[in-house]
Amino acid sequence: MEPEKQLTRREFLNYCAKLGLGILLLYPLSKLFSSGAKKDNPNISRHPAKWYKDLAG
Amino acid sequence: MKIVQCLLCKKECKLVNGQRGDCRVRINLNNRLTTLVYGKPCAVHVDPIEKKPMFHMLPGTTALSIATAGCNLHCKFCQNWEISQREPEDTINHDLPPAKVVQAAKNAACRSIAYTYSEPIVFYEYTLDSAKLAKAANIKNIMVTAGFINRDPLLELCKYIDGANVDLKAFTEEYYHKICGGELKPVLETIKTMHEQGVWVEITNLLAPTLNDDMSMSKQMCNWIMDNLGADVPLHFSRFWPTYKLKNLPPTSVEVITEARETALAVGLNYVYVGNVPGHEGNNTYCPKCNQIIIGRIGYMLTKYDIINGTCGKCGAKIAGIWD
Numbered sequence: 566m567e568p569e570k571q572l573t574r575r576e577f578l579n580y581c582a583k584l585g586l587g588i589l590l591l592y593p594l595s596k597l598f599s600s601g602a603k604k605d606n607p608n609i610s611r612h613p614a615k616w617y618k619d620l621a622g
Numbered sequence: 623m624k625i626v627q628c629l630l631c632k633k634e635c636k637l638v639n640g641q642r643g644d645c646r647v648r649i650n651l652n653n654r655l656t657t658l659v660y661g662k663p664c665a666v667h668v669d670p671i672e673k674k675p676m677f678h679m680l681p682g683t684t685a686l687s688i689a690t691a692g693c694n695l696h697c698k699f700c701q702n703w704e705i706s707q708r709e710p711e712d713t714i715n716h717d718l719p720p721a722k723v724v725q726a727a728k729n730a731a732c733r734s735i736a737y738t739y740s741e742p743i744v745f746y747e748y749t750l751d752s753a754k755l756a757k758a759a760n761i762k763n764i765m766v767t768a769g770f771i772n773r774d775p776l777l778e779l780c781k782y783i784d785g786a787n788v789d790l791k792a793f794t795e796e797y798y799h800k801i802c803g804g805e806l807k808p809v810l811e812t813i814k815t816m817h818e819q820g821v822w823v824e825i826t827n828l829l830a831p832t833l834n835d836d837m838s839m840s841k842q843m844c845n846w847i848m849d850n851l852g853a854d855v856p857l858h859f860s861r862f863w864p865t866y867k868l869k870n871l872p873p874t875s876v877e878v879i880t881e882a883r884e885t886a887l888a889v890g891l892n893y894v895y896v897g898n899v900p901g902h903e904g905n906n907t908y909c910p911k912c913n914q915i916i917i918g919r920i921g922y923m924l925t926k927y928d929i930i931n932g933t934c935g936k937c938g939a940k941i942a943g944i945w946d
Contacts, residue, residue: 606711608662608710608711608713608714608715609658609659609662609710609711609715610657610658610659610660610661610662611651611656611657611658612656612657612660612661612747612748613654613655613656613657613747614628614630614648614654614655614656614657614746614747615630615655615746615747615750615775616628616629616630616655616746616772616774616775617626617627617628617629617630617655618626618627618629619624619625619626619627619653620624620625620626620627620636621624621625
């Protein structure tokens with residue numbers, strides 16, 4: 566049986582960079598598809614609502 | 623990033639950009655609260671007004687009945703969960719702005735427009751604008767609602783609403799919390815406010831076996847109605863039918879619903895009805911003075927009408943309601 570391969574520091578950083586890049590790419594895409602009010606959906610409207618207030622973010 | 627807080631109902635959802643409220647139809651879009659259902663009803667029907675149920679308002683007439691997706695409560699027994707517990711993207715919606723709603727009511731010779739089926743509170747702006755136009759066109763407005771709304775938006779709405787059937791689901795906070803995802807106190811406030819503002823109010827109470835069919839609870843509720851609204855507010859006990867998340871329960875027995883009606887009459891309420899039991903004596907309206915049937919009904923159909931100028935055709939006693 567072969568000994569378990571040890572992850573080098575370089576490989577680990579490489580892996581982290583790819584993961585970070587993936588998240589950076591997927592996040593805006595997920596926002597685009599999951600924000601609900603899809604811009605081209607004729608089934609819904611986007612009308613100003615009443616009765617709300619702004620809170621400091 | 624700004625956070626927007628919706629102040630329409632007691633949930634007062636705090637929303638970051640892109641987030642929807644608990645009702646699924648109000649959303650923070652670019653830091654502005656936006657409704658996704660304005661002019662987009664998923665249900666448009668012509669119904670007998672008795673179906674709402676409104677028994678003391680224009681009997682025998684029809685109401686153009688509209689609803690959009692969404693609700694701010696999540697009742698486990700909801701009869702209309704296929705639209706109330708859905709996002710508006712998931713329902714098939716019509717394009718019917720307020721002016722077209724009023725025109726449709728005129729075309730169908732409806733005396734009233736009912737904002738119903740799901741929850742008109744969550745399509746507030748659509749209800750309000752349609753009601754304004756309807757009032758100008760001499761068409762009455764009816765809300766069929768659970769009444770879970772803040773006072774200020776309600777006061778604005780009351781200027782245009784003629785009648786309301788408020789679903790008083792039970793008389794304990796625990797029931798509202800566990801079964802409906804809401805609170806009792808704001809609903810009681812809504813009923814009182816509507817009554818004070820001159821809206822003709824009728825109340826519906828669905829009796830779900832083992833959950834809220836305890837007669838002491840019914841009696842407490844009836845006493846509250848007597849003390850806060852008076853004897854002339856109609857109360858409809860509605861028969862539960864297994865659906866949605868409560869398919870494990872049996873339908874309400876006719877004996878229990880009859881007992882609830884008798885309890886309410888004993889408390890002193892003048893007009894107590896039984897719903898979803900066609901042919902029951904509690905379908906009819908009785909004169910509180912001479913006890914004669916003045917409006918006979920089988921289900922939604924009128925079999926007798928003996929009210930003349932708002933008074934009993936037999937003894938002349940005044941019958942509360944909107945008759946013309």
